[in-house]
Amino acid sequence: MRRFSLSNVLAQAELITAVHMGKSVIALVAPLTILNAVLLAVTGFQADVVKGIETLISTLYVVMAGVMLAGLAEELSTGQALAYLIHPITNREYIAAWMLAGPGLLGASYILAILAPIVVIEPSLVFESYVYEPVVYGLIELIYITLIALMASLVLRNRSRVTTLILSFVFLAPIVIMIVLSIISIVLGIEPSLRTLISLIMVFHPMIPMLSDYSDLKVASLLYAITASAILGALLFVKADRLEV
């Protein structure tokens, strides 16, 4: 018998999308697309403005995506996962379906939300590095955070705890880092280092170095997010094998 069924993954991802994301994604994509279009039209298509707007939208999108994927924790805690896993779908396929519905579908809708207004208003800009670069970084950050949300869901099995964790990860952690660095700088009487700050925040927001001029940090953040995502993906499968419902 097959060890891994792609058709099962697709079928389950379809259901997850319908149950946990369908309306929410539409509710997310539509206003963000409009917000993006309005901001771009009002401020013009200057490189820094485009990068800033796309980073803002990406952050909002990442948080919402993380919160949506906490639905896995809900399925595990309420026993809804049992309704699927008593059928011929393996634990790995079930988790793979969440990975497809999460990073996959949300990633696609994220690209749509970011690029749609630009394609409509000024299609030639899509090929400018200051337009596609934030999309690439944003997409990688989205995959990274959604995988963290899925892993947290498997471990914590509590939707509100996972949501709190994701919000803390995205918003609270960078603020705490800034405060701690400021205190250290004041105590030691040294100039705060922007490079150190970005290096630390990069762990939580791999997209942030893109806004800076540190080209080595840009590469490092990409490498870090891709490696961490690959490890998280592999760990999710290992954890799935030991999943009990």
Next chain:
Amino acid sequence: MIEFSEVYKTYRNGKIVALRGVSFRVPKGVLAGFLGPNGSGKTTSLKLMVGLLRRDRGRILVRGFDPEKESREVRSITGFLPEKPVYPSGIRVDLFLYHIAKLRGVPWSDVRRIIRLVGLEKYADKPIGGLSRGYLQRLGLAQALLSQPELLLLDEPTANLDPLARLEILELIDTLKKDLGATVIISSHILPELQLVIDYAIFIDNGIVVDYGRLDELATKYGAMTVYKLSLAGDPRSIARDLLSLHSVKGVIIRGDTMLEVHVDTNTGREFLDYIEDLRRSGLVLDYNVQTSYLDQLYRKAVGGERAVA
């Protein structure tokens, strides 16, 4: 069909012991009752059978497959009705079943057939969240029956149902067993209602299977009284009189004009069975079936104590 051998299962890093060396067998084609009080290990055992939980030690085989390593194979041949099923409330009944059909590789036409079979036609296009407990249980049966499983695991199928719904569900299970020819295991802590349908029993108490086997064999072993129901073509009073003259018959209750309930000492029951066969050949008895209405008595004797089940 199912074999448990010295199976241990604990939760929370060994702090809670659910199964303590459980061993039993369930042969193919029986309708087995998995009987024991709440918290005795019934649900854990059923979940282990389909690989939803991982055992600490021991061996489990379901039609030769190890549920932990071959979960897809086991789940393909098994229909499972969980004790407290939770379904996505916003999804329509038929769409949810279509999804399950997709996972099981079953054609959509089968979904319509199953919906009719369990009596869900009126609610097929309604969201699951709007179903009553009784209809949720029917939905549970519907998803368990898709693809006509060889093995049907029903975890407390009548729990939280009103008496009428309980009876309906039990009758439905009895009909399904006959129609599908599947091996069925029903876990329950309510013994009297199960005696209506089961012919095999596994008694579990505090994580230990204390005994298992065919009901008539268990009744003989523990000297329990066996109750038979007879459908008659002749006069119930005269047949009852004749039956009472037998040494093994301890009591007869006349139920209407065509039915007798006969209480028989299981140890000397052969005499009764031979007599009934003669009556059947002569056409006075149309049919008879065993109804060991002493499951609770059997359970008490098996666990060797005064622990009541319900």
